[in-house]
Amino acid sequence: MKRAAAGVALSAASLDVPSPLPIVPLRRKDLPIETAALARYMVGKMLVHDLPEGRVAGRIVEVEGYPPGDSTGHAFIGRRGWNASLFLARGHAYVRLTYGLSWMLNMASEAQDVGAGVLFRAVEPLEGLELMAARRPGVPQRDLTRGPGRMTQAFGIGASFDGVDLCSGEGLWIGRLDVPARAVGVTTRIGLSREQDRPLRFYEIGSPYVSGPRKLLAST
Structure with a gap:
């Protein structure tokens, strides 16, 4: 565990905060009730998974919004059994297997019964690096959580988390750190027809933890 502790200390130091990270849970009232606004708001916030063997956590650095209509x-066809979590109040998890290979973590992003979501695409790993590396052996730290499938694998997120309230402050949850905000860019989404x-x-x-082609990323 010494290796994990060192990684955490370095990450915390780079943010100028103590270790372990003083993460404050986000409550539903903190979340904007509109998909694009919520997506932008989530950049720089924290994704946390408290496990029996320890905590894994990271700063959200890339998201995509999928607004109503x-x-x-996945909400476009209307409410179905498999996509019902997208119609919950904002802040609930929607977890879906894509291409039969990778779990994708989304969050419902509008009012109750309005289907829409925010896809979490990448995080900067900050706590529990050794636990993440055990799930993704031989992978450079930069690639542990860079991309939505890699992120869920490193965090241990699968089908059982569909419908979980990410505003609960326990288990799998979202939070914030009191650190200076960093600049947020916007571009088009990836891999759509x-x-x-x-x-x-x-x-x-x-x-460096943002996924996808670098040529798509603007400087402002």
């Missing part, structure tokens, strides 16, 4: 969103020109991908400018 978006034909690429429809509505690909909508500026609904938000990311932390300059972060």
Whole structure:
């Protein structure tokens, strides 16, 4: 565990905060009730998973919004058994297997019964690096959580987390650190065949943990 502690200390020091990280849970009232606004708001916030063997946590550095009526969103066809979590109040998790390979963590982003979501695409790993590395052996730290499938694998997130309240402050949850905000950029979403020109991908400018083609990332 010495290796993990060292990693945490270095990460905490880089943010100028003590270790362990003093993460404050986000409550539903803190979350904007509109998909694009919520997506932008979540950049720089924390994703936390408290496990029996320890905590894994990281700063969210890349998200995509899928607002009501978006034909690429899983809520577009209306409420079904498999997508019902997208119709919960904002702050609930929607977890879906994509291409039969990777779990994707989304968060419901509108009022109750309005289907929409925010996809968490990447985080900067800050706590529990050894636990993440055990799930993704031989992977450089930069690639532990860079991309939505990599992120869920490193965090131990799967089907059982669908519908979980991320505002609960326990288990799998979202929070914030009292550190200076970093600049947020916006660009188009990745890997879509429809509505690909909508500026609904938000990311932390300059972060090496942002996924996708670097040529898409603006400097402002």
